[in-house]
Amino acid sequence: xxxxxxxxxxxxxxxxxxxxxxxxxxxxxxxxxxxxxxxxxxxxxxxxxxxxxxxxxxxxxxxxxxxxxxxxxxxxxxxxxxxxxxxxxxxxxxxxxxxxxxxxxxxxxxxxxxxxxxxxxxxxxxxxxxxxxxxxxxxxxxxxxxxxxxxxxxxxxxxxxxxxxxxxxxxxxxxxxxxxxxxxxxxxxxxxxxxxxxxxxxxxxxxxxxxxxxxxxxxxxxxxxxxxxxxxxxxxxxxxxxxxxxxxxxxxxxxxxxxxxxxxxxxxxxxxxxxxxxxxxxxxxxxx
Ligand SMILES: NC(=O)c1ccc[n+]([C@@H]2O[C@H](COP(=O)([O-])OP(=O)(O)OC[C@H]3O[C@@H](n4cnc5c(N)ncnc54)[C@H](OP(=O)(O)O)[C@@H]3O)[C@@H](O)[C@H]2O)c1
Numbered sequence: 001x002x003x004x005x006x007x008x009x010x011x012x013x014x015x016x017x018x019x020x021x022x023x024x025x026x027x028x029x030x031x032x033x034x035x036x037x038x039x040x041x042x043x044x045x046x047x048x049x050x051x052x053x054x055x056x057x058x059x060x061x062x063x064x065x066x067x068x069x070x071x072x073x074x075x076x077x078x079x080x081x082x083x084x085x086x087x088x089x090x091x092x093x094x095x096x097x098x099x100x101x102x103x104x105x106x107x108x109x110x111x112x113x114x115x116x117x118x119x120x121x122x123x124x125x126x127x128x129x130x131x132x133x134x135x136x137x138x139x140x141x142x143x144x145x146x147x148x149x150x151x152x153x154x155x156x157x158x159x160x161x162x163x164x165x166x167x168x169x170x171x172x173x174x175x176x177x178x179x180x181x182x183x184x185x186x187x188x189x190x191x192x193x194x195x196x197x198x199x200x201x202x203x204x205x206x207x208x209x210x211x212x213x214x215x216x217x218x219x220x221x222x223x224x225x226x227x228x229x230x231x232x233x234x235x236x237x238x239x240x241x242x243x244x245x246x247x248x249x250x251x252x253x254x255x256x257x258x259x260x261x262x263x264x265x266x267x268x269x270x271x272x273x274x275x276x277x278x279x280x281x282x283x284x285x286x287x288x
Pocket of ligand 1: 199246
């Protein structure tokens with residue numbers, strides 16, 4: 001059973017969810033894409049995942065929506081996150097694209113919507129106006145919780161000081177090879193929950209000998225050890241797999257506990273900035 005963790009806006013979020021980046025690999029909208037996404041997300045929902053992470057830029061919201069509708073799971077037992085596309089930062093586009101997101105997902109209300117990237121070198125550096133537009137979505141009742149993704153400490157300081165609205169979640173790259181201490185500490189200082197993307201380092205950390213040794217000693221898999229490390233750090237995690245047996249493996253991390261020594265050994269795998277897989281949010285400036 002996946003525990004809920006409290007957020008700073010009074011809501012809760014299931015601590016483990018299902019990531020959908022590259023589910024399926026083709027992002028262009030098509031019936032084939034929608035059907036393939038619906039099939040894989042449907043497997044996750046049938047396997048006990050009740051929290052799904054999608055994004056406008058993944059091109060798979062319609063497939064997620066189809067899987068949600070087919071699952072028969074009551075709406076109040078599901079948690080759905082999407083993220084604002086990099087091309088939609090202007091306030092009017094926030095509103096229009098959010099309406100499209102709800103439509104594709106087949107939902108009247110979204111649980112969590114994130115600014116996917118701060119894009120500080122685009123839009124005249126004005127991600128504050130984008131953040132204000134997200135606030136309106138909460139006020140008008142179509143969005144429960146607003147958050148950000150890939151926000152660095154100075155980006156968090158700026159939106160909170162200029163608007164007085166603190167994000168509930170910051171979804172950032174975190175895994176044993178990239179602990180991302182600065183962004184995690186800044187999030188914690190603001191009372192913002194850290195959600196780890198690429199929690200398995202897209203598979204890279206699973207061959208690490210330290211992780212392998214702990215997994216063998218615990219009779220767990222490397223993925224379970226890494227996900228457990230996140231859970232004990234208090235991170236929300238959203239591992240992705242297209243395979244049913246791995247989905248099951250990844251959600252089965254609530255029946256054991258790593259020792260302080262094991263946590264310290266995994267903490268020590270951090271490679272600092274060299275461990276990053278994804279782009280640096282300070283310079284990332286891609287619009288699809
Ligand atoms: N906000 C952002 O900017 C951002 C950026 C990146 C990702 N995300 C989100 O975070 C989610 C997770 O990140 P991610 O998909 O990049 O990477 P990830 O979850 O760290 O790793 C996924 C990779 O690991 C493999 N894998 C999964 N479970 C495994 C297991 N138990 N044993 C061995 N291999 C396993 C998967 O292969 P198979 O599919 O073949 O099993 C896939 O290649 C994404 O899906 C997306 O929702 C957000």
